[in-house]
Amino acid sequence: MSFFDLQGTLKPLTALKQFGKKPHTLKDIPWKKREASDNYRGLHFNDIDECIGCGNCSTICQNAAIDMIHLEGVEGKKGDSGLRPRVDNGRCCWCALCVEVCPTGSLSLTKDYIYVTEDPDAFLWTPGISNPDGEERKSYVSTHELSLNHFNRIPMPELEGKERIKSFAEVVLGYNEEQAREEASRCISCGICTEVCPDHMHIPEYINAIAAGDDKEAVKIIYDNNPLPEMCGKVCTRRCEDVCAIATRGDSVAIRWLKRYATETAATADITHEIVNPEIREANGKTVGIIGAGPSGLTAAYYLALRGYDVTIYEASAKAGGATMYGIPKYRLPIESLEKQIGYIQSIGVKIKFNTKVGKDISFKEIYDKYDSVFMGVGFPDAWPLGVDGDDAEGSMQAFRYLYMINSGEKVDIGDKVVVVGGGNVAIDAARVSRRFGAEVTILYRRRVEDMPADWEEIEGAEDEGIHIIPQGIPTKIHKDEKGHVKAIEYLKAEMVADDKGGRPRPVAIEGSETVLEATAVMAAIGQMGDYSFLPKEFEEKITIERGRFVVNEKQQTGDPKVFAGGDAVNRTADAISAIADGFRACKAIDEYLSGK
Amino acid sequence: MREKATTLYLGPQHPGITGNMMVRLKVMGDTIVSAQTEVGYLHRAFEKLQERRNWLNSFTLMCRFCVPETDPMENLYARAVESLDNIEVPERAKYIRVMVLELARIATQLMWYAGQNGSLGLYTMGQWSIGDRDYILDLFEQLTGGRVYHMYQWPGGVRRDLPEGFEGKVLRTLDYLEKRLKDYDDLMFSNSIFQKRTQGVGYVPKESIIEHGVVGPVLRGAGIRSDIRIDEPYEVYDKLDFEIPTQEGSDIWARALVRRAEVHQSIRIIRQVLDQMPKGEFNTSIPNPMKWRVKAGDTYVRAESARGEVGYYAVSDGTIHPRRMHLRGAAYVHAITLLENILPGQNVADVSAIMNSLGTCAPEIER
């Protein structure tokens, strides 16, 4: 290369051709804001009404930038923690992971990005409050498909419909380990579900333990306030799943099935004892008498026994469990499962006197005098009759009684055409049991199928098994044959009329739409009721009954401070988990009452 | 009289230094006698922080490792986790990733154009190439929602699909860049001042290559055809047709020519990617990030960044937190032992140019 390189000197000068060209400088800045791209990750926006305050954004945030705070005008309710996120913009890195994990999709990022101030304390940003107009400027959003939440539940393996009706084998097969871990991993551990659980079980904790592979720890956590968890894992009404944060845009986490999975790892009463390893306090010499070995009675007994009380349960039937033993068909809750759990409760020192009906074999007064405190978990042993013409025919029965008899091993003649009247779980149970005895079953319900109070899974299961559902049918008459046996049931078709007072639509019979359905048995499943004949007159003043239920205070205490009550005979929800909650509450109250705290 | 050596501190506050770091020079007149790199001004302890994060949200730290070129790091993390947990990545995601990586490579080289010329006093180049780089950042903004920190490639694929009409925009930008690259050649590579300042300067001797673990354009500028994209093909590089440019000089000039050729190759790759990109999924679902336990084990993945080989060693102990994450940056070896080795004998005025040509990136060294 020579000292003077002509080409190397002139070529760079061609850059001068740019001279006079319009520059690409964005001259409007800073006087005009430049629009960011369509999925820009700018300042946060939160739809305050849609947000349920699950706090998942706060958990995923690796910078600890998101606080959950109480906002003026946002109150907590069932399914909403009442807290809302606030972002510390002195921490945020706008990675938008909070958006990706938001189960409701309320959180998003906007196109706004300019925020300049002299005050370092002014960087706390409450999305949706700090930028109420952010809705229109939303850019980075998480759609159903893009969300990091897993909205689809792991399907529960079940027996085929055809297989099921052959026997009383359990229909639901349960998750295997891999499925359970995967399903448990869907949970975001917000804990919103615990509020609606009557018993306030520690749901996020035990699900997290399952996800971590610590099944035994999960069982231990579950037994903290529920002594019949396997039963709950199989048949609970699971109101927790209705408010699940994931359910806002998808299937709720299968909380019930996960509990079932965890408790099934405790295969026998002994193993349960080993895993739970309960701390039983020294006997304190006080005694508690419990009437009825149903869920509420067993719960109160178990936790009282753990606290050192001498507990005796009086049970009218030959087996404990109450409605869960006699009211639930065995394909949903196998007898061995329930006996295992009751066996465990007995193993820690709870005494159960079977076949001892209070009021007949032993008087209430005797129990009242003998024990320091009494708990009544007597349940609803009787069912409402259908109350139509011909109700007294042979073969017309109450579904609840039918289930009781079948579960006690008795044989019941139902023929081959069964009509069940009602739409609750008892109706479906009776129908599906009858189907297993080979009958053709029809369910007659006053309202529409979507109005049925039974679990949708149960309704689907019934349909799979070939049970016919006639909705909007109001039974009017039962036809008898010459021997006084049920021959047919007559019903009127109904139309749904909107309720003026804002309640759910009412069925109104259509004149002249009488239809007759052949039947060999008719089962009424329209509700149960209590039997309080055991209660002597002298107690009536203190232990009051209103609308068929005991009146208690928030501590399950009746008017007589020594007597507590719980279960179906007290609460309106009338399910097992409410009974367990009553028993647990009563246990604490009895402990308080007797220890004089 | 013997001249006495003077100590000069190049950095940390110095307009010519590449990032926040320092080189302590002992000079005799204009000539360097010895050099010592001092780093640590940008040490944020990422790897320690990642041990406190979970497997998903520690990916947000990845792009911060090297600020000028963020995407190879994201790619490494994604691939490390995928290889630990046996996650299959959809084909489309792989193509998108390659496109992003190559766009990032072009953007980094444009940044280098500015840095290399800035260190030699040709400031016009910086005005051009950084202004043109912004068009690539505009593409990134549309694709990922961020200009510099994309946080786009994550374990399982990429976060969002290509927006409507994105391919066309990429092609238009590439066409524009190709036109501009000719202007760059006229201004820079034909420039006799640039040639004289770079030819024979910053020579890396052949024996240093192996001894110092030299990688990337520095290695290729010494005539060795080595590139992770062909040595250990990742994503879909084995399905693409491109060349690995090499030069013989092993000086700043040779490395500049390699980088210039690489921009052209990257453009070629992106065109092929857009051509071959299949339809379909762009992401496989990963477990709930808060409960994601990656299978225990260790892995080492590598990628070719614009500065050379970057590697990522990841260890999982089967919990929700990474056990150990360790990054090997390309500049890690270049800016310390290699720089200290080749600087003696050079002119003080060339230090900045040499550091630029070695691809020094301070945040990557100390992490």
Next chain:
Amino acid sequence: MKEIKDKMIAQINAAFPEAVNKAYDGNRLDFTVHKDAIPGFLSHMKDQLGFRHLSHIAYVDWIEENEFELVYLLWSPTDKVKLFVHTRIDRENPVMHNIDMIWRQANTYQREIKEMLGIDFPDMVAPDEFILEDWDDIPPFRRDFDTLEYVNRTFWHRPGREDAQDVRETISKRSGEEIPDFAKKYSR
């Protein structure tokens, strides 16, 4: 690839009978070597088997086993094989052999290891400080160094966020749920 790897394993086993091989798919070779054998092993790899490129020295603190692990990551440009060489060092007496005469850049890696983990390389020539300056705590990349605790002790967090509430706690307080202590570690 498999033949190349098998051949290499045979060669390595012949030269270093104590080196323990672990099988992996792909182009990964994995050996565990006693720490005293490392310099000899690595220079053999470099000179005889073509692993000319030392990609990195990774380090892990296995505090449960009271050991440090160093992983030498080698690459053979000719055979396209990557080699992991693991070695363990006693945590109580962390001393390791210097290899910067085999690869000069190992000097940098070892300086980092020395500073971040506290492993001593007695015959390495390098300035004392590398990344940190005036560090007076335990080496920060050890597992027992709690970075957040150090931050709380040394720096500040901006006040004004004390009204933050825990979702789980808020709900349990509202419903009267008592979470037992042994379950709390599973709360989020």
Next chain:
Amino acid sequence: MYNDKNSKKIVETIQNWARSHSVWVLAYGTGCGAIEIAPTMTSRYDAERLGFRGAATPRQADVMLITGYLTVKTVKRVVRVYEQMQSPKYVVGFGSCTINGGMYYDSYNTINLLDRYLPVDVYINGCMPRPEAVIAGLAKLQQIIREGKANGAEKYLENLEWYKENQRKIAPNWIAKAPDLNW
């Protein structure tokens, strides 16, 4: 002539107006955000048309941009550089890291609150702030300079003891060795 209150005020107003249109930025990229300084200063965004241009040394510079996190090691240099700068001088904090630690709030090597070590005049939101935001921040700085509110340097002198104490807390040996305000 300058001694009466009114003319002093007028002179100050003119001074501030002039200062706000000629703000020289110190070329010191302390962290991530430095990468967006290059586009801000070059052709696309061209902050120079607003009066911002680079300055190579602290003596010539008016404003220091703290572009993100500061490691303990850098804080010492930054303090030194800041003290070398001549009044009037301003500090702009970029992004989350300068406000409350940002991503590195739990890192043992980065400070969390910049305003404990240096007086900060303007903070810019973002991680990192894009050039438009940077320019918005610089415009804000111009505005407060014009209003005469950018008095960080005076605040620093007034509260010198407090700042020094905080600096000493993270760098006990270094600050002790260094002569105060006498660079």
